[in-house]
Amino acid sequence: MSYKRRDILQALAATGALTLVTGCGSDSSPNFSPAGGNFNGSPSGGLSPFPQPELRQLPGGRASTDLITTFATNQVANRSVTTRTYEGKLVGPTLRVSPGTTLQVNLQNRFPATNEFPKTANPNTPHEFNTTNLHTHGLHVSPTGNSDNIFLEIPPQSQFSYSFAIPANHPGGTFFYHPHKHGSAAMQMFSGMAGALILESELDRVPEVAAARDLVYLVSELNVNSSGQVPNFTGDVFPLSNRILMVNGTSRPTLSVQSGEVVRLRLLNATVRTHLGLQLEGHTFGVLALDGITLPALRNESEVSLAVANRADVLIRAQAPGRYALKKMQDDEGGMNDPEEIIGYLEVLPGTLQMALPSALPAPSSLPTISDAEITRRRNLTFERFTGPNPPLPGVDVFTIDQKLHDPNRVDQTITLNSVEEWTITNFSDQMHPFHIHTNPFQLVARDGMALAQPEWHDVSDIPPLMNGMPGSITIRIRFRDFTGRTVLHCHNVMHEDLGMMQTIEIV
Numbered sequence: 001m002s003y004k005r006r007d008i009l010q011a012l013a014a015t016g017a018l019t020l021v022t023g024c025g026s027d028s029s030p031n032f033s034p035a036g037g038n039f040n041g042s043p044s045g046g047l048s049p050f051p052q053p054e055l056r057q058l059p060g061g062r063a064s065t066d067l068i069t070t071f072a073t074n075q076v077a078n079r080s081v082t083t084r085t086y087e088g089k090l091v092g093p094t095l096r097v098s099p100g101t102t103l104q105v106n107l108q109n110r111f112p113a114t115n116e117f118p119k120t121a122n123p124n125t126p127h128e129f130n131t132t133n134l135h136t137h138g139l140h141v142s143p144t145g146n147s148d149n150i151f152l153e154i155p156p157q158s159q160f161s162y163s164f165a166i167p168a169n170h171p172g173g174t175f176f177y178h179p180h181k182h183g184s185a186a187m188q189m190f191s192g193m194a195g196a197l198i199l200e201s202e203l204d205r206v207p208e209v210a211a212a213r214d215l216v217y218l219v220s221e222l223n224v225n226s227s228g229q230v231p232n233f234t235g236d237v238f239p240l241s242n243r244i245l246m247v248n249g250t251s252r253p254t255l256s257v258q259s260g261e262v263v264r265l266r267l268l269n270a271t272v273r274t275h276l277g278l279q280l281e282g283h284t285f286g287v288l289a290l291d292g293i294t295l296p297a298l299r300n301e302s303e304v305s306l307a308v309a310n311r312a313d314v315l316i317r318a319q320a321p322g323r324y325a326l327k328k329m330q331d332d333e334g335g336m337n338d339p340e341e342i343i344g345y346l347e348v349l350p351g352t353l354q355m356a357l358p359s360a361l362p363a364p365s366s367l368p369t370i371s372d373a374e375i376t377r378r379r380n381l382t383f384e385r386f387t388g389p390n391p392p393l394p395g396v397d398v399f400t401i402d403q404k405l406h407d408p409n410r411v412d413q414t415i416t417l418n419s420v421e422e423w424t425i426t427n428f429s430d431q432m433h434p435f436h437i438h439t440n441p442f443q444l445v446a447r448d449g450m451a452l453a454q455p456e457w458h459d460v461s462d463i464p465p466l467m468n469g470m471p472g473s474i475t476i477r478i479r480f481r482d483f484t485g486r487t488v489l490h491c492h493n494v495m496h497e498d499l500g501m502m503q504t505i506e507i508v
């Protein structure tokens with residue numbers, strides 16, 4: 001089967017992909033109508049649909065869904081690949097819920113019982129590739145118990161029921177889920193394991209946004225060898241020649257639109273280690289939201305820059321008829337020499353639509369700008385890389401935070417609940433590290449010591465690299481609210497994370 005035929009089959013499946021899952025509690029009050037938006041991706045005017053992950057529109061109140069991990073063989077980019085997957089697909093299903101929902105996810109780990117790389121005394125040696133867990137990236141939910149607890153390990157041939165109580169005042173937007181088991185996260189994400197997690201939002205009800213087709217645009221990367229399998233990640237470098245960049249589990253899909261049509265793309269960088277500087281020929285992006293948090297005003301950009309795990313909700317207004325490439329731009333930082341690459345196409349057909357862009361956006365009232373006066377404590381963190389024949393992996397670079405590797409038995413930062421902190425995070429290495437912290441979003445206020453004109457809410461931000469002998473840095477502010485317990489901050493280059501570039505934090 002050629003990938004073109006497969007894309008068509010996927011696209012056809014997408015038109016009927018609305019899956020309703022009933023509530024599991026007696027107090028559930030299912031509401032199957034979307035908050036707004038033409039969210040099933042079906043175009044008008046006879047255009048062919050765009051491949052979308054399976055959509056699970058979940059009811060409010062209490063919602064429940066199964067999520068199965070299994071090996072599967074799929075076709076992508078004219079190749080047959082056999083990889084670890086969610087639900088047998090190259091992209092996980094989209095879970096769509098409202099804030100205020102308690103979301104139960106029954107994770108069924110159906111990977112083979114054998115775990116070829118057993119745990120050793122060193123937790124930062126990649127291991128147990130068939131053991132998994134589930135992280136709700138960017139969600140402000142409890143990091144403990146059976147919630148967003150990344151210390152859990154779900155062994156193969158077992159299952160676990162997660163329960164995420166999403167606060168009613170949680171900002172709505174584009175989040176995602178992915179495995180976060182230390183030691184196997186890179187292996188599993190190099191197989192494309194990730195899915196969108198959409199919280200319905202005030203933004204969806206803005207008339208110009210509601211009128212636009214609402215499309216997930218999840219970019220992930222397969223790293224497959226010539227036999228179509230993901231080589232075991234044991235600390236070696238993954239060559240770029242192994243990479244297949246995918247959009248919604250397909251290679252270079254074409255999005256067909258009419259001239260004058262406005263579409264909403266939920267751009268999501270679910271790669272392991274690839275920075276996505278995205279440009280669309282002949283078009284600009286109207287940025288609505290970053291990392292799931294609506295901006296104060298629409299921002300017009302010629303390039304959207306997504307660190308690993310960043311999201312951007314954008315509107316695109318289709319220009320003159322023609323075929324336009326969406327490109328990941330060249331990335332040279334740290335000697336990466338990661339070339340420009342087309343990841344998809346926009347095909348603009350003649351049309352008479354004159355759809356508008358919104359003039360005002362509903363930024364969430366629960367996230368006012370953090371003022372100087374609110375700061376109760378300041379901290380400094382350092383991200384570094386040491387090269388050479390160092391332990392624990394001879395010949396493999398060592399990636400540290402505060403010159404230490406991850407130790408699951410050590411708490412690196414103890415933070416008081418309701419404190420408001422300002423952190424300066426310095427990067428002494430010559431490559432970017434995408435900084436991520438769980439449970440609470442942060443406000444990025446400065447980059448390389450220079451204040452941003454307007455602070456931005458994020459849950460991931462690249463720390464610029466060392467350049468001309470000057471280390472890079474970001475300055476962020478965080479309100480530690482609502483939830484106590486242990487969780488982590490880490491580099492979201494998932495290879496670095498598995499190799500130990502992670503700290504345990506405890507909110508008390």
Ligand SMILES: [Cu+2]
Nearest residue numbers: 433491493496
């Ligand atoms: Cu890193």
